[in-house]
Amino acid sequence: MRFETFVALRYLFALRKQSFISIVSLFAVCGVAIGVGALIVVIGVMNGFSTDFQEKILGVNAHIMVTSLRGGIKDYEKLADEASRVQGVVGVTPFVYSEVMLSTRSGVKGVVLRGIDPATSDSVLSLSKDMVSGDVTNLEGHGDFPGIIVGSELAKRLGLTQGSEVNLLSPSGRSGSAGFTPRVRRFIVAGIFRTGMFEYDSSLGYVSIPAARKLLGFKGDVVSGLEISVDDVYNVEQISGDLREAIGSFTVYVRHWQEMNANLFAALKLEKTAMFIILAMIVLVGSFSIVTSLVMLVIQKTKDIAVLMSIGANVASIRRIFMLQGTFIGLAGTFIGFLIGVPVSLLLKKYQFIKLPSNVYPVDYLPVRLEAFDLVAIGAAAFLLCFLATIYPARRAAALSPSEALRYE
Numbered sequence: 001m002r003f004e005t006f007v008a009l010r011y012l013f014a015l016r017k018q019s020f021i022s023i024v025s026l027f028a029v030c031g032v033a034i035g036v037g038a039l040i041v042v043i044g045v046m047n048g049f050s051t052d053f054q055e056k057i058l059g060v061n062a063h064i065m066v067t068s069l070r071g072g073i074k075d076y077e078k079l080a081d082e083a084s085r086v087q088g089v090v091g092v093t094p095f096v097y098s099e100v101m102l103s104t105r106s107g108v109k110g111v112v113l114r115g116i117d118p119a120t121s122d123s124v125l126s127l128s129k130d131m132v133s134g135d136v137t138n139l140e141g142h143g144d145f146p147g148i149i150v151g152s153e154l155a156k157r158l159g160l161t162q163g164s165e166v167n168l169l170s171p172s173g174r175s176g177s178a179g180f181t182p183r184v185r186r187f188i189v190a191g192i193f194r195t196g197m198f199e200y201d202s203s204l205g206y207v208s209i210p211a212a213r214k215l216l217g218f219k220g221d222v223v224s225g226l227e228i229s230v231d232d233v234y235n236v237e238q239i240s241g242d243l244r245e246a247i248g249s250f251t252v253y254v255r256h257w258q259e260m261n262a263n264l265f266a267a268l269k270l271e272k273t274a275m276f277i278i279l280a281m282i283v284l285v286g287s288f289s290i291v292t293s294l295v296m297l298v299i300q301k302t303k304d305i306a307v308l309m310s311i312g313a314n315v316a317s318i319r320r321i322f323m324l325q326g327t328f329i330g331l332a333g334t335f336i337g338f339l340i341g342v343p344v345s346l347l348l349k350k351y352q353f354i355k356l357p358s359n360v361y362p363v364d365y366l367p368v369r370l371e372a373f374d375l376v377a378i379g380a381a382a383f384l385l386c387f388l389a390t391i392y393p394a395r396r397a398a399a400l401s402p403s404e405a406l407r408y409e
Contacts, residue, residue: 003313003317004317004320004321004324005324007308007321008320008321008322008324008325008328009328011297011301011321011325024289024292024293024296025289025290025293025329027286027289028286028287028289028290028292028293028329028333029286029329029332029333029336030286030333031282031283031285031286031287031289031333032283032286032287032290032329032330032332032333032334032336032337032382032386033286033333033334033336033337033340034282034286034337034340035279035280035281035282035283035284035285035286035337035382036283036333036334036336036337036338036340036341036378036379036382037336037337037338037340037341037344038279038282038341039276039279039280039282039283039337039341039378039382040337040338040340040341040342040344040345040370040374040375040378041341041344041345041348041368042275042279043272043275043276043374043378044341044345044348044349044368044369044370044374045345045348045366045367045368046268046271046272046275047272047368047369047370047371047374048349048366048367048368048369049268049367050265050268050269050272050369051367051369052196052367053264053265053268054233054265056195056196056197056200057257057261058233058257059125059126059129059130059195060125060126060127060195060197060200060204061227061257061260062093062124062125062227062228062229062257063124063228063229063230063233063236063256063257064227064228064229064230064236064239064240064243064254064255064256064257065225065226065227065228065254065255065256065260066079066083066225066226066228066243066247066252066253066254067224067225067252067253067255068224068225068251068252068253069251069252069253070251072218072222072223072224073094073222073223073224073225073226073252074220074221074222076094076221076222076223076225076226079226079247079252080092080093080094080226082246082247083226083228083243083246083247085246086239086242086243086246087239087242088230088231088232088235088238088239088242089228089229089230089231089239089243090123090229090230090231091120091123091124091228091229092120092123092124092226092227092228092229093116093117093120093121093123093124093125093226093227094117094120094209094223094225094226094227095114095115095116095117095209095223095224095225095226095227096113096114096115096116096209096212096213096216096218096223096224097112097113097114097115097224097225098112098113098170098171098212098216098224099111099112099113099171100113100168100169100170100171100205100215101168101169101182102150102154102158102166102167102168102169102205103166103167103168103169104158104159104160104164104165104166104167106157106158106159107157107158109154109157109158109203110203111150111154111203111204111205112203112204112205113168113205113206113207113212113215114204114205114206114207114212115206115207115208115209115210115211115212115213115223115224116136116139116206116207116208116209117208117209118136118137118139118140118208121136122136123229124227124228124229125227126195127149127193127206130193130194130195131149131191131192131193132152132191132192132193132194133161133162133191133192134149134162134189134190134191134192135190135191136149136191136206138190138191139190139206139207139208139211140208145165145186145187145188146185146187146188146207146208146210146211147187147188147189147190147191147207147208147211148166148168148187148188148189148190148205148206148207148211149189149190149191149192149193149205149206149207150166150189150192150193150204150205150206151192151193151194151195151200151201151202151203151204151205152192152193152194152201153198153201153202154201154202154203154204154205155189155192157202160189160192161189161192162189162190162191162192163188163189164188164189165186165187165188165189166186166187166188166189167184167185167186167187168184168185168186168187168205168207168215169182169183169184170182170183170184170185170215170216170217183215183216183217185211185214185215187207187211193206196364198361209223225252228243233257236256236257236258237256237258239256240254240255240256280381280385283381283382283385283386284385286333286386287330287385287386287388287389288389290326290329290330290386290389290390291326291389291390291392291393293329294322294325294326294389294390294393294394295392295393295396297322297325297393298322298393298396298397298400301397302400305318305397305400306400306401309400315398315399316398318394318397318398318400319394319395319397319398320394321394321397322390322393322394322397323387323390323391323394325390326386326387326389326390326393326394327383327386327387327390329386330382330383330385330386330387330389330390331383331386333382333386334379334382334383334386337382338375338379342370342375345368345370346368346370348366348368349367349368349369349370352365352366354366
């Protein structure tokens with residue numbers, strides 16, 4: 001063991017004899033530990049929200065969407081075949097999109113209607129996994145009426161169950177002598193889904209593409225666009241560029257999920273950074289306590305420092321002794337903070353004992369996701385703040401003159 005480390009440890013363990021300095025050092029350790037623990041939990045929750053949002057958004061929506069600039073795509077089967085050959089594309093499905101009114105005896109609600117192809121939708125959407133009752137294959141129809149799948153919150157609001165009858169009113173109606181007449185068609189609730197995001201569960205409905213075409217008055221074999229899934233959701237920029245080159249048409253528009261949800265994820269990233277800075281202030285307060293305890297220790301150990309320097313210890317060694325002592329306090333606080341933050345985060349993740357109102361927040365629990373990079377960054381930031389706090393007391397100790405310190409002893 002090096003001389004500086006040996007002396008720093010002896011001073012550290014001797015603090016119990018100086019009760020006041022010991023209490024200040026204990027507060028320093030507690031301040032660092034609480035700051036590190038709070039940082040781990042909060043950053044884990046922020047990561048959980050971001051990841052949960054992304055999974056839910058990419059479950060309901062595709063990674064890449066190809067839409068027409070002229071209102072619809074006619075030769076979509078050829079377009080889907082070209083898109084499926086692009087490297088990185090794992091699934092392609094057509095869709096029809098519109099906003100309609102859904103009416104029942106219990107009330108009326110505006111919904112976003114999406115026509116899908118049950119045969120290919122599983123390769124892109126997570127609808128089959130989100131089903132609470134019924135099945136996606138039931139969209140093909142029940143007797144004389146086509147099927148519709150609605151969200152759980154929408155079903156709860158209108159009192160719908162599997163097998164209930166609803167009417168869909170399309171805004172693309174007909175104008176006649178009696179004025180404008182909307183298209184109305186009756187559907188049977190073929191299933192109910194739940195994503196966990198109130199926005200989707202309360203305002204989204206799925207029907208088959210032929211039923212959507214008939215309701216909306218589409219002429220011919222036309223769809224609104226193509227939904228595409230990829231093998232790497234973070235490489236959508238490159239794959240989107242390859243798709244534009246492969247399609248080679250100026251009448252279609254290719255957009256990926258990062259473009260369509262840029263504002264949401266930018267806001268989440270900003271909130272995560274802000275929370276990191278705010279909670280790092282707790283660690284900073286703990287580091288100030290380290291400064292206080294080391295300054296008082298330097299004052300108390302003035303004679304010891306003078307003796308050490310008189311028997312050969314140089315300025316650098318004295319500086320390292322006090323820097324090491326403050327560093328040990330910071331490491332202890334950081335370690336205890338990890339012992340607090342990581343288990344609390346894992347318990348939150350496993351048991352989800354903090355519930356959120358689903359009609360206020362997009363999720364009904366606190367999602368937690370711990371990432372190695374964030375844990376390393378938190379530990380490094382705490383260690384750096386504690387290390388910087390040792391510089392001033394260590395320089396004060398190294399600047400002492402042995403002759404001045406021992407003059408009146």
